[in-house]
Amino acid sequence: MNAADVFTKLDVELKPDPSRTVIRPFRFDYPEAFDRKPSRAECVARHVMALDPATRDRMLDLLHDAMRQRHRNVDNVFLRRFDQIKADIGDIGVERDCDRLLLGAYFSQEYAFESAALFNPSIVTLPDQDPDDQSIRFLLSLRGVGEGHISSVTFRTGTWDGATGLTVDPASSQGVPPRIDSEDGEWVRMRADDSQDISETVIFPILPSQRSGIEDLRLVHFTDHDGVRSVIGTYTAFDGQTARCELLRGINEQSFEMRPLTGRLSGYKGMALFPRRIGDRFAMIGRQDNVNLWLLYSDDLHIWDEGMRIMGPQYPWEFVQIGNCGSPIEIDEGWLVFTHGVGMVRGYCVGACLLDKDNPAKVLARTHSPILFPSAEQRGGYVPNVTYSCGALLHKRHILLPYAIGDQYTAFATGSVDDLLSVMV
Template sequence: MAAADVFTKLDLELKPDPSRTVIRPFSFAYPEAFDDGRPSRAQAVVDRVRATDPALRTRMRALLTAPMRERHRNADQVFLRRFAEVRDEIGAGEFDEDEQFLIGAYFSQEYAFESAALFNPSMVRLPDDALEGQPSEPGAVRFLLSLRGIGEGHISSVTFRTGEWGPGDRLVLDPPSANGVPPQIDRTEADWVRLRCEDSRDVSETVIFPVLPSQRQGVEDLRLVTFTDHDGVQSVIGTYTAFDGRTARQEMLRGIDMRTFEMRPLAGSMTGYKGMALFPRRIDGQFVMLGRQDSENIWLLRSDDLYTWDSGTPIMAPKYPWEYVQLGNCGSPLEIDEGWLVFTHGVGMVRGYCIGACLLDKADPSKLLARTPSPLLFPSAEQRGGYVPNVTYSCGGLLDGRRVLLPYAIGDEYSAFAVGTVDDILAAMVPA
């Protein structure tokens, strides 16, 4: 089968929606040259609020409450929680509820987290016990879809959707909530954090935006996997790139459930790069990942510790024109009877990104068995434009028996979906 015929593109597309916003923290300070020992800028704002006539404060609260409640179900609680977060920075004294509300609002901002782009999707099967996890008909699969949203300042956040993939490749995305709900920081130790999203009525309301210094400019390209450990316990895990504006490193998002997440950095010499993706189970007792540590080849990494990665070796190098510049894995490998099916991205002329695939040995994934000499998905005439033109990219697909559903990004701007079969993908490969 010709590589270009392996996947069927579906009509469904996901476009950025600037109407979806979240209330997130807002901080401010004097420039260093003007920070001359006077009270902080934050304290100055608080003093102005407290000096305002109480009747005017009440009217100010009423004026803000009405529009905020139209877009945010829990705006009042968010502002009061924000006041509690900055309480230690603003001096002593008692604050009435209007003061707390207004101070919380001054230290907050409404942020359109997917106003510029909604792309680089990844997906896994929803856990059976998830609230959103019950299929509507026999043979249908409920899934969790993660997406990278970009808003003001080119800051990346993670947002989610749910949907159903049914017989006959019927694909339905659940309508997302109009509300975006910020997570509550439940616990912080060193440079990891636990986030509680219990205010979210469904996972589409959950927005994971940068909360650690390492993520100042973004939480990028989450690659989801349902990991089954040797004791049979399953958990949804995602690796992502944390970017502070200058340096990137790999971190891990672990879903304790669909309402609680832990974010922590990965340690070791292999983790200061992009694109790492975890295998869905241990191999020979070790955790295993794919990555592109040298920005050119696909690497295989092994570790006894899920959070520390110090050793790896390249297993697949550019060979064909569409991947001469760079090869990388898309998402986590999919386990099939023949081995590990891995979707790859290749970079070629005019920095064009295409999607291919390879097959790794099941017992020893350092052995490359086969690969596609031509791309399976590429920037076609109708899907070539976008914020970054000539880019077709994915952070991972979903396997159901011998069917494959692959979400992919177009032009670093929006997302689409394609379906295929394992047999057709393997038929498009040649021996390595």
């Protein structure tokens, strides 16, 4: 068997949908050289309040006609936004709730969070399932890109029968960003109480480190030594100049946390957590030097100072660099790691390697040619010649591998562990 024959591509695809939007804050200020008092925000608010009440009421009716068709609890969203900006507009005599709603809308914007791209998927099983069931339910994370190339995280659920039968549940028409519940420095706890389905939850940049995007979430079911399981994801936070790795914990719940990783090896893209400790230590796979696959260890989940290079580019399709395509998967033979390699014309292909179960620094085998690559029918996109993934799902020695095409949309493939191991050397 050839490596290219291990996986069967399915007909299921997820494409960007510009009709899905969220309401997010909108700010406007004078350029620094023209800054003056009253502030631009106060000037706009005074213009609104200078209108007669009947006109303001008609404007609010028009706003409701448009927004209530696409957003649930929109009044609460605009009232919360007014509370956030009321200190910026001064005491201008806003006494009616309808005026607070109207002003909140002036300082908000509707944003199509997946209008340009929906890609770089990761996948885990949903909790409380019997591993002996033929079909399993899963949670899929996706990177959505909208206006200004801002990346956020959105979700889907679905069912896989362990073979070629795959159903992705329709996404809700609603898009709801979680609300900040508490902050402690750069450690933020969020609540998704307004979401009635996880496909409604859209994690949009909220920290300064995320200003230009939250990229490439890699999900894993982590089981600690006390038996407690939780869904943890590592992602790249990008502020427009620098990237660093941050951690999301508990996304399958109504409340979850986001916090940065620290340590000398944390400021890099593409770190993926092992699903359990190795010995007594946490472990990750990364690409700290932008070229090679690295193994990292830590006694603290949030501090990463120690690591080593374990595998470098060896074949033409990966001569530029290699990295992981999601968290390692534990199988009887060791740790199965899906990898990406970069070659000619910045083409991204997907491969795999097998690491020793007790000593993951030891590479037991690897694919000498890619298992997924930009084919003639899947070559174009927002960024051409890219095939990429942020995680795969194992069920009874079979693998479901969601993958991105051209940094634009998402497709799926299935294959068996045994076939994959047979093409490794």
